[in-house]
Amino acid sequence: MRSVTEPKSSVPGSRHHEYEEQGFVIVRELFAPAAVEEALTEAVTLLSRHDLILKDNLRCRWQTNVYSGECQFETFDPVIDLSPACRALAEDSGLHGVLADLYGETARLFKDKLIYKPPGCPGYGLHQDWISWPGFPRSFLTVLVPLESASLANGCTVVYPGYHHRGSLSPEDGQYHPLPDGTVDESLAVPLELEPGDVAIFGGFTPHRSAANLSATWRRQLYLSYNKDSDGGPQRDAHYVEFHRWLRRRYAEHGKHDVYFQ
Numbered sequence: 420m421r422s423v424t425e426p427k428s429s430v431p432g433s434r435h436h437e438y439e440e441q442g443f444v445i446v447r448e449l450f451a452p453a454a455v456e457e458a459l460t461e462a463v464t465l466l467s468r469h470d471l472i473l474k475d476n477l478r479c480r481w482q483t484n485v486y487s488g489e490c491q492f493e494t495f496d497p498v499i500d501l502s503p504a505c506r507a508l509a510e511d512s513g514l515h516g517v518l519a520d521l522y523g524e525t526a527r528l529f530k531d532k533l534i535y536k537p538p539g540c541p542g543y544g545l546h547q548d549w550i551s552w553p554g555f556p557r558s559f560l561t562v563l564v565p566l567e568s569a570s571l572a573n574g575c576t577v578v579y580p581g582y583h584h585r586g587s588l589s590p591e592d593g594q595y596h597p598l599p600d601g602t603v604d605e606s607l608a609v610p611l612e613l614e615p616g617d618v619a620i621f622g623g624f625t626p627h628r629s630a631a632n633l634s635a636t637w638r639r640q641l642y643l644s645y646n647k648d649s650d651g652g653p654q655r656d657a658h659y660v661e662f663h664r665w666l667r668r669r670y671a672e673h674g675k676h677d678v679y680f681q
């Protein structure tokens with residue numbers, strides 16, 4: 420696996436070029452430690468929201484622990500309406516400056532989730548985030564914000580540079596598709612090993628995956644997704660309406676009809 424270090428002196432134009440070429444960039448020490456610490460404190464506090472962390476709540480995502488086999492809470496999606504500190508990171512002017520440089524225009528928040536990934540939590544198979552729903556922005560990108568150290572040991576996200584140039588690598592039928600083994604060259608894998616304050620930014624067509632968290636510590640990370648203003652304008656509310664419609668259909672296919680969003 421390659422390791423990538425962002426030179427601190429990186430000039431804006433070179434970051435744009437790198438993002439276009441590689442499909443991702445890493446920006447070190449973008450956020451003040453106190454801002455990230457506050458988000459982590461709120462993330463921890465949110466785990467006591469037993470009124471929200473319920474199986475029928477569309478806001479919550481669950482995973483089967485690899486050690487215990489227990490179905491465990493993993494993600495709030497969305498999260499910025501629950502956590503002012505997470506919202507502050509999503510709206511941070513320094514971050515928006517970086518995004519404006521990558522996009523060449525204003526970025527609009529599209530989606531926001533907080534993945535807790537406790538010890539024993541499985542990872543995600545290889546996939547691209549872009550999905551062929553009508554109007555889904557091709558400029559979709561995700562800013563990964565670690566709230567604590569992310570490493571291969573605790574199942575950091577791993578990206579594969581260059582493949583974004585090929586667009587969607589799976590059928591454009593509106594469904595989520597994991598990418599088959601062999602789609603990418605494993606020797607190109609770049610683990611997004613980050614410290615609090617760092618961010619990684621990757622596009623919707625950049626293949627990525629993560630392994631299970633086999634360490635003894637959590638891997639709490641924000642995944643903040645944006646689109647170009649010229650690619651649909653502000654559409655976060657519309658995205659969640661569409662996302663919930665899609666989730667309801669998926670649950671219904673499994674005989675579950677009593678879901679709600681809170």
Ligand SMILES: O=C(O)CCC(=O)C(=O)O
Nearest residue numbers: 534543574575576628629
């Ligand atoms: O948790 C991770 O490392 C990856 C998450 C991810 O790829 C996703 O939520 O789409």
